[in-house]
Each structure stands twice: as structure tokens, then as C-alpha cells.
Amino acid sequence: MAIERLFRRRRTRGEGREVPELWIRCENCGAQLYKKDLEQNLGVCPHCGYHHRIPVEDWVKILADEGSFEATTGKIRPVDPLGFVDTEPYPERLARYQQKTGRPDAIYGGRAKIGGVPSVLLVMDYAFAGGSMGSVVGEEIARGAELAAEEDRALVIVTASGGARMQEGALSLMQMAKTTMALEFVFQKRLPYVSILTDPTTGGVTASFATLADVIFAEPGALIGFAGPRVIKQTIRQDLPEGFQRSEFLLKHGMLDAVVDRRKLKPELVRVLSLLYPGEVDAA
Amino acid sequence: MPLEFERPLIELEEKIRALEATAREQNLDLSEEIGLLKAKLARLEREIFEGLTPWQRVQLARAPGRPTTLDVAERLFEEFFELRGDRAFADDPAIVGGLARFEGRRVVFVGHQKGRNTKENIARNFGMPHPEGYRKAMRLMDLADREGLPFLAFIDTPGAYPGISAEERGQAWVIARSIQRMSRLKVPAVAVILGEGGSGGALAIGVGNRVLIMENAWYSVISPESCAAILWRDAKEAEKAAAALKLTAKDLLELGVVDRVVPEPGGGAHRNPEGAVRALREALVEVLGELEGLDAEALWWDRYRKFRALGAFAET
Numbered sequence: 001m002a003i004e005r006l007f008r009r010r011r012t013r014g015e016g017r018e019v020p021e022l023w024i025r026c027e028n029c030g031a032q033l034y035k036k037d038l039e040q041n042l043g044v045c046p047h048c049g050y051h052h053r054i055p056v057e058d059w060v061k062i063l064a065d066e067g068s069f070e071a072t073t074g075k076i077r078p079v080d081p082l083g084f085v086d087t088e089p090y091p092e093r094l095a096r097y098q099q100k101t102g103r104p105d106a107i108y109g110g111r112a113k114i115g116g117v118p119s120v121l122l123v124m125d126y127a128f129a130g131g132s133m134g135s136v137v138g139e140e141i142a143r144g145a146e147l148a149a150e151e152d153r154a155l156v157i158v159t160a161s162g163g164a165r166m167q168e169g170a171l172s173l174m175q176m177a178k179t180t181m182a183l184e185f186v187f188q189k190r191l192p193y194v195s196i197l198t199d200p201t202t203g204g205v206t207a208s209f210a211t212l213a214d215v216i217f218a219e220p221g222a223l224i225g226f227a228g229p230r231v232i233k234q235t236i237r238q239d240l241p242e243g244f245q246r247s248e249f250l251l252k253h254g255m256l257d258a259v260v261d262r263r264k265l266k267p268e269l270v271r272v273l274s275l276l277y278p279g280e281v282d283a284a
Numbered sequence: 285m286p287l288e289f290e291r292p293l294i295e296l297e298e299k300i301r302a303l304e305a306t307a308r309e310q311n312l313d314l315s316e317e318i319g320l321l322k323a324k325l326a327r328l329e330r331e332i333f334e335g336l337t338p339w340q341r342v343q344l345a346r347a348p349g350r351p352t353t354l355d356v357a358e359r360l361f362e363e364f365f366e367l368r369g370d371r372a373f374a375d376d377p378a379i380v381g382g383l384a385r386f387e388g389r390r391v392v393f394v395g396h397q398k399g400r401n402t403k404e405n406i407a408r409n410f411g412m413p414h415p416e417g418y419r420k421a422m423r424l425m426d427l428a429d430r431e432g433l434p435f436l437a438f439i440d441t442p443g444a445y446p447g448i449s450a451e452e453r454g455q456a457w458v459i460a461r462s463i464q465r466m467s468r469l470k471v472p473a474v475a476v477i478l479g480e481g482g483s484g485g486a487l488a489i490g491v492g493n494r495v496l497i498m499e500n501a502w503y504s505v506i507s508p509e510s511c512a513a514i515l516w517r518d519a520k521e522a523e524k525a526a527a528a529l530k531l532t533a534k535d536l537l538e539l540g541v542v543d544r545v546v547p548e549p550g551g552g553a554h555r556n557p558e559g560a561v562r563a564l565r566e567a568l569v570e571v572l573g574e575l576e577g578l579d580a581e582a583l584w585w586d587r588y589r590k591f592r593a594l595g596a597f598a599e600t
């Protein structure tokens with residue numbers, strides 16, 4: 001199961017033989033959770049409701065109708081347009097993330113049916129360079145939007161991103177304009193676009209396609225904003241209020257349509273899609 | 285305060301001025317000596333400016349005296365009338381805009397506005413807009429569309445304001461909307477990076493059919509200081525980050541992020557704003573000329589093709 005990635009940490013026993021850990025600790029309340037239980041609960045802590053990050057394949061499993069998913073991403077790979085070196089050359093960083101995730105960049109998705117609604121489902125991968133948007137992520141979002149428009153599909157994007165990718169410089173910044181403009185084809189055909197913001201969604205992703213959806217869902221407790229809390233704290237030199245930039249705060253401020261528990265997300269999404277989708281829906 | 289690398293130029297200029305004063309006071313003919321020094325000054329200026337590092341250009345882009353949006357508006361337009369307020373919450377002094385006449389044609393303009401001194405800079409929040417600033421910009425885009433007037437945007441911001449008030453009022457949401465609104469303009473849109481092009485807060489008014497940049501301006505996904513703080517874990521490494529980010533006018537032209545570099549007079553725009561605006565005028569007349577014959581649909585496709593093509597990746 002793909003969710004295993006979450007539980008990569010292994011405990012060494014006996015003469016150094018590695019066995020997968022069966023128990024993990026909730027990142028929020030610290031409760032000891034049986035791994036299988038957490039998986040079955042879609043990564044949501046049964047004690048405190050904390051939404052753990054889950055692998056992108058699991059998002060597809062949660063949202064796509066069984067057997068309906070067909071991947072379209074992964075045909076393009078990132079390059080190093082600036083020859084960027086910080087503490088490590090960019091190509092080495094990329095290789096590390098590619099090995100870790102098994103994908104060329106921070107996005108996964110394709111054609112799917114969601115409650116019978118033909119859709120393009122795209123999921124950002126926080127495990128790959130913090131879900132940062134460089135040329136590949138921007139291109140996949142743009143292609144996804146164009147595919148949706150071309151095949152009369154709804155567009156559904158699950159976001160998780162620290163923002164635009166620094167190592168591709170201004171080209172990353174330009175992805176904000178590119179993705180935004182590609183959405184026009186979806187809107188022109190009156191096809192629905194729904195975004196699901198997960199923890200965290202900040203920077204250039206929030207300030208472009210993610211918040212331009214017809215309907216915006218967010219997961220409970222997700223950090224969502226333009227600037228990250230650390231930057232804000234440095235700028236204003238005071239502590240941030242409790243719950244600042246979290247989903248519930250943003251719902252109150254009028255920025256979101258609903259904060260939805262992951263275990264109830266699919267039916268809610270299906271309700272919205274079926275109300276918005278203009279074409280025929282084969283009920284599952 | 286002159287920048288470190290400007291010192292030799294300023295010293296030489298002082299020498300020339302002193303010699304000129306002596307010539308005047310004592311009625312001497314020092315024109316040969318003065319001529320030689322002026323030639324040396326020109327040579328030195330060229331040498332220094334050709335060899336500037338990206339970090340030095342970032343400093344030039346921030347130099348006091350560099351023409352701000354309102355400085356440019358005063359020199360560039362035959363007349364202009366500032367329009368204020370977002371019609372929803374407030375008037376953001378970090379973004380200005382209004383109606384203007386440029387080379388005989390009516391236009392609508394917006395721009396980030398920094399202060400020309402510390403006091404004004406505080407009032408203008410150092411050119412870092414709140415959501416109401418972008419809402420003002422969008423209101424002016426609506427106006428440009430309604431009246432069918434070309435839209436000019438002047439970019440000069442370290443970034444959109446990263447503060448509690450801005451986040452509460454949906455900074456990210458409004459930047460996304462502004463990018464979208466500008467991309468939908470039915471009229472020719474030209475963006476000019478005057479000084480600092482700090483990230484999404486700059487791009488929000490940067491979706492032009494043509495994007496121009498002043499020779500010593502920068503435009504980047506993140507400021508060199510913030511980039512250094514994250515990747516090098518030390519903001520003092522900003523010099524390295526500035527080089528790595530490829531944020532200079534020349535680099536951006538190569539990447540296709542900007543369409544044209546507007547040359548600055550020797551010594552930089554802050555030492556000769558008149559000369560800088562003259563070069564900008566020439567460039568604007570040309571690009572507006574290219575765009576003015578296009579209808580709304582052609583302009584949209586022109587913008588779409590431009591931004592759709594940006595990015596670097598390999599097909600597998």
C-alpha cells in the first residue's frame with residue numbers, strides 16, 4: 001500500500017534486522033496508533049482528528065471512483081535552467097526527490113471519474129521538494145486544465161505546496177501566470193473547477209490557481225496563506241494569533257467554502273461536482 | 285549615501301567640479317584637463333557598470349533617488365490624474381494609479397509606489413501592497429477595459445506585504461485575482477519593471493502583452509535575502525543568492541521572462557532620472573505601436589502564448 005511511505009521509519013531490532021514499525025505516534029496528540037488503523041482512517045488520528053499528510057496515490061484512491069483513474073502526468077521532467085547551486089546543485093536535489101517519490105516532480109494525476117463525473121484529478125506532492133511549483137508542476141497544471149476543457153471534464157486539484165520553486169527563479173514565478181491563464185479554457189466551457197487545499201498551501205500556489213477555483217475546500221487545521229508564518233513573524237516582530245492562517249480562521253474570513261474532514265470529503269466533493277457539472281453523470 | 289562601487293565616480297566628479305570652479309574663479313583655461321577627466325569619468329563609469337555583479341544591480345534597483353512610479357508619471361505623461369481607493373476597504377498608498385495622457389493618447393496606469401524619503405516610505409509601506417492595493421489595480425483594469433484605453437503597469441516592490449492584516453484580508457486570493465484580471469484585459473497591456481520585481485506581489489500587475497525591464501532592475505520568484513535565509517540559512521549570503529537566481533535584466537531577457545531591456549543612462553537611473561524616462565518613453569511608444577492595432581481576442585491570445593510558453597522541462 002502506498003500509504004506505507006508515511007511509515008518509512010523503521011526500528012532496528014536484534015542483530016540489525018529491519019522490521020517495519022507497526023505503531024506510530026500521532027504528530028499532534030502523541031497517541032500511539034496502530035498503523036493499520038490510521039491507514040483505514042485515511043491518515044486521520046482517531047483520537048484528535050489530526051489530518052496526517054498522505055501519499056498522492058492515496059489521494060487518488062480516496063477521490064477517484066474505483067478503477068476509473070488513468071495517470072496522465074509524469075511524461076515531462078524538470079531540468080536546471082539556471083544552473084542553480086546553493087548548498088547542493090539543483091540536479092542533485094531533484095535526483096534525491098525523484099528517488100524518494102518515484103516520480104519526476106511534485107505532481108501526480110490524470111483522468112478519473114469522481115462520483116461518476118468525468119474529471120481531471122491532480123494532486124500536489126509535498127514529499128517532493130515541499131510541493132514547490134517549478135516549470136514541471138506549472139506545465140502539468142496547465143496541461144491538466146487544457147485536457148479537462150478538451151474532454152469536457154471537471155478539474156479537481158488537491159494542493160500541498162510551500163510555493164514557487166526557488167531553484168528555477170523567475171521561471172517558477174511565471175508558472176503562476178501560466179496556470180492561471182490555462183484555467184480560462186475550463187471556465188469558458190463552463191466546466192467546474194474545485195480545489196482542495198491541504199496542509200500546507202502557501203506562496204505562489206495559493207496566489208494563483210489554487211484560490212481561483214469555483215469551490216474551495218480545505219482540510220481541518222491546514223496552514224493556508226500567502227506568506228509563511230515565520231516570514232510574517234520576522235516582519236512584524238510579534239507573535240501570531242492562535243489559529244492564524246489555519247482553515248477555520250480562513251473560513252471565518254470568507255476565503256473558503258468549506259472545511260471538510262477527509263473521511264467525508266468524497267461525498268461532499270461529489271455533491272458539488274454533480275451540482276456544477278453540465279454534462280451527463282453516470283451514477284456509480 | 286552613494287553605493288560602495290559608485291565612490292570612484294563620485295570622487296572623480298568632485299574633482300571635475302573643483303577644477304571647473306577654479307577655472308571660473310581664476311579665469312584660467314583648464315578645458316583640456318577637464319576634458320581628459322570627463323573622458324576618464326565616462327570610461328570608468330562604463331567599466332564599473334559593465335562589470336556590476338547581480339547583487340550590485342539589486343542595490344542599484346533600491347538606490348535612493350531612483351525614479352518611482354509617480355516620478356515616472358510626472359515625466360512620462362503630458363498630464364495625469366490620480367485615482368484612489370479600492371471601493372471596498374481602503375486606499376492603499378503602496379499602489380498608485382490613474383488616468384493619463386501619453387504621447388497624445390489616453391491611457392490608464394498603475395504602479396507600486398515607494399516613498400522618496402524615510403517618512404514617506406513608512407506611509408507607503410515601502411511599496412509593499414495590502415489586498416486593497418491590488419483591488420485598486422483591478423478596479424483600474426476594469427476602467428481601462430470599459431474605456432478601451434491601453435493599460436500601463438509600473439512594477440517596483442520588494443513584495444506584497446507579509447503581515448497579519450494582509451493575510452486576514454486574503455493577500456493570496458487577491459494576487460491570484462489580479463493576475464487573472466490583468467490576463468483578461470481587452471486592451472493592450474504593458475508592464476515595466478522599474479526597480480524591484482519582488483515575486484507574486486510584482487507579477488500581480490505584471491501580466492502584460494509586453495514586459496519591459498529597466499537595465500538595473502531585478503525580477504525574481506523571491507528576494508535574494510529571503511532566498512539566502514532559506515537555502516543558505518543565512519540572509520547574509522544574499523550576494524550568492526542574487527547571482528544564483530538569475531534576476532538581472534540581461535538574464536531575464538535570455539530566459540524569455542522579459543521582452544525588452546530599457547537602457548539606463550550612465551551611472552544608473554537614480555543619477556539621471558530624466559535620461560531613464562526618456563529611454564522608457566521611446567520603448568513604450570514602440571511597444572504600444574505594435575499592440576494598438578490588435579483586437580481584444582488577439583491581445584488575449586498574444587498574452588496567453590507568451591506566458592504559456594514560459595518554463596523549462598524535458599519530455600521523457
Ligand SMILES: [Zn+2]
Nearest residue numbers: 026029045048
Ligand atoms: Zn492525534
